[in-house]
Amino acid sequence: MKFARRWIVAGLLLTAPGAQAQLLPSPGSALGQVSGQAGGIVPHVMDRVEGTLDQAGLDRLSPARLADRLLAARAARIDDLVWRHADSVELDDRREPARRGVILLTGARPESVAALRSAGYGVEDAAIEGLDLAVTRLTVPQGRSLSRALKQVRSLAPEAQASADNLYFPSGASMGLAAAALAENASVRGKAAGLIDGGVARHPSLTGPVEQRGFARGAPRASAHGTAVASLISGTGSIRGAAPGAPLLVADVYGDDPAGGSAFAMARALGWMAARGADVVTVSLVGPDNPLLAGAIRLARERGVSVVAAVGNDGPAAPPAYPASYAGVIAVTGIDGRGRVLPEAGRARHVDFAAPGADMNAARADGGKGKVRGTSFAAPLVAGRLFAKGSVAALRAEAKRGSGLSIICGNCRNND
Structure with a gap:
């Protein structure tokens, strides 16, 4: 019965649009694999949903049908996580x-x-x-x-x-890695951009200093999601970020822990960022309201840290995404290459900016680049520009209007 249930869950995830943003496989790769890796595929704790997004399929769905599919995928993802990791994960009184x-x-x-x-x-x-x-x-x-x-x-x-x-889910599911070296752990001094995510792999586009610290079992550990997001903040060369060469402080809150990405880990990561003087922190993770995380964000903001968060990819009918919904957090949604809001974009209690979240490329943990999709990849573009400009007022002055939103870095797609 348990075996059958697992396949039912997998079927839901593969037939419904993915509820998380995706790092899309390269042509010829099996789903969930990184091509060119030797030694097989090691499942990563951040792989919490399977399947890739089909843009054509999303566009054909009515808003009501899309909302139903995304809610079903979200429920299936949570059910599968609890089923696979029952020794580490359970539901709380809100069924989160x-x-x-x-x-x-x-x-x-x-x-x-x-x-x-x-x-x-x-x-x-x-x-x-x-x-x-x-x-x-x-x-x-x-x-x-x-x-x-x-x-x-x-x-x-x-x-x-x-x-x-x-627990908080990446707004982008990562593909399993056989082996990926962490970016060299340099000591960052002075002004820096922060990232709370998975670990960041060594990549030729990440030429600025990267300092990483783990806040979960087995962390820091290279992840595809963290690497892609980092490249969109500070990448240079083939993947150009919104603040090229910016020093990065990376907090890996996942490691190899099935219960990674927890509120406690994120709060500790924010404390480290505040103590190190990070100006802007990107959080491309979503989950429920949590009083500890809310308090940590409030205290970090009082210490001068700007938090930029993705609204997630569970669709507009999903519950408000946190931490994007907290007061004072800069909430970011994603747009496609035609300037349309992604149909799978989640919602927050406020949305401050939009940035590219589809029809774009980011760094792959194997050293190359690949297509990505989701609000995960919009948030670092806004964070990078905020880091470069120095204030929200200056960022607003830079924004272009489109689809009723303030769009940042509209051409930052790395499609050359």
Whole structure:
């Protein structure tokens, strides 16, 4: 029965438009593979959806049909993730994926923490360095579901904010890598652009300094998604980014952890970025509202960090995407080569800019370049231009109007 269920999920994903942005396979490559790699394909933890986007198929669907397909693909993706990694991932009380058996608590009084210990919860103090944010990580007693535990924790510590350690999906699924060397870990000094994603591979277009740090098991580890996004920020040569040669601080929040991309990892990454003085941070990841992540973003912004986030690719009928929907975050959607908003683009509570998200190329982790699609690849173009211009006001002055949106870097497609 489990075997059959897995194939049902895979069928949903392959027949519906992909809910995440894609790094499209080169001609002749098998789906989910990088051509030219020796030694087979190692599945990557960021590979959370299969299938490529068919632009013609998307254009033929009515808005209602498209919304249904994208919502079905989103549900199937989450179901498949929990099924494949049940030892690491479970659903919270909102049926959103989260790290199994972990609750994040902020603002709890000592007596409430003591009551939680007495109720059998493991307690760990874990401050977010760089943001002066105190967090208590609770381990749920064995045999108790996360949903049930959250209800109990909120009862025992009503003054605190309690949430699951929710997981955030790349707004672009990466292809598996057999072996890819990390970009050389240079020490970045002074002004830098930040990236919270997977690790970045060595690539001839990434000529500026790249400093990487891991915030998950096995990190930093090269990823196709992180490499593509990084190249669109600071690439030079065959892949030219929006801020060529800009120094990069890269926080890998995935590594090889099935529960990578968590709210706690992202908050720690933001703290590191703030402490290192990153001016602009790109987050091409989407997930649910989470109080710890919301607080971390607010504190990072108070320290002068601008956060640029993709709105995702689950379609306009999906729930609002976070962190793009947080106040003060610069939310970015994607447009195609004809200037149309991508039909699969998600939504946020506000959209500030649009940039190319289709009919374009980015760096591949094997050293070449390849087609990409999705709002993941629009966000770094906006972030790069913001880094180069120095202020949102200057960025708005540079924007061109189209499709009712402020378009940045409209010709940044690397199709030469």
